[in-house]
Amino acid sequence: MNPRNRRQEVTRVFDGRTHHIALCRGFREGLPVFGWGEAPSTLLTKTQLRDAGLRPNGQDPLALLVFRHRKPYARETVSELFSVERAAPKRQAAPGQMDHAMEARRTCVDCTRVMGYCVPTSTRQCWDCFDNEHADRIEAAA
Ligand SMILES: [Zn+2]
Numbered sequence: 001m002n003p004r005n006r007r008q009e010v011t012r013v014f015d016g017r018t019h020h021i022a023l024c025r026g027f028r029e030g031l032p033v034f035g036w037g038e039a040p041s042t043l044l045t046k047t048q049l050r051d052a053g054l055r056p057n058g059q060d061p062l063a064l065l066v067f068r069h070r071k072p073y074a075r076e077t078v079s080e081l082f083s084v085e086r087a088a089p090k091r092q093a094a095p096g097q098m099d100h101a102m103e104a105r106r107t108c109v110d111c112t113r114v115m116g117y118c119v120p121t122s123t124r125q126c127w128d129c130f131d132n133e134h135a136d137r138i139e140a141a142a
Pocket of ligand 1: 110125128129130
């Protein structure tokens with residue numbers, strides 16, 4: 001065990017609901033630093049929040065998670081920790097918005113027909129209009 005890793009200081013973390021008294025490994029930029037598995041359980045990284053279907057919701061990080069990868073270079077990784085209590089569910093489009101967006105993606109900008117497939121985002125045209133335009137260009141070039 002590396003004795004440097006045993007250095008611990010007492011810190012208080014308020015996650016928006018609970019005051020946690022925790023042992024941290026010091027402070028960086030005014031934020032308590034925790035090792036892997038040492039932070040209060042209501043503090044999660046962005047990745048962990050996302051995995052839980054949450055987003056930070058504009059809150060400032062409450063602490064830092066610092067750990068080293070075992071491979072390949074024992075690179076130190078610093079992740080910001082956010083409160084689950086202050087997090088919000090990931091934004092999801094309402095069903096009506098989804099239908100509207102899907103219809104827009106299936107609508108040809110030329111003939112305004114709603115197709116049974118998503119029109120290419122590059123042209124926003126149905127295949128008929130694309131073919132017609134393409135044919136015109138070939139004729140014009142001939
Ligand atoms: Zn069309």
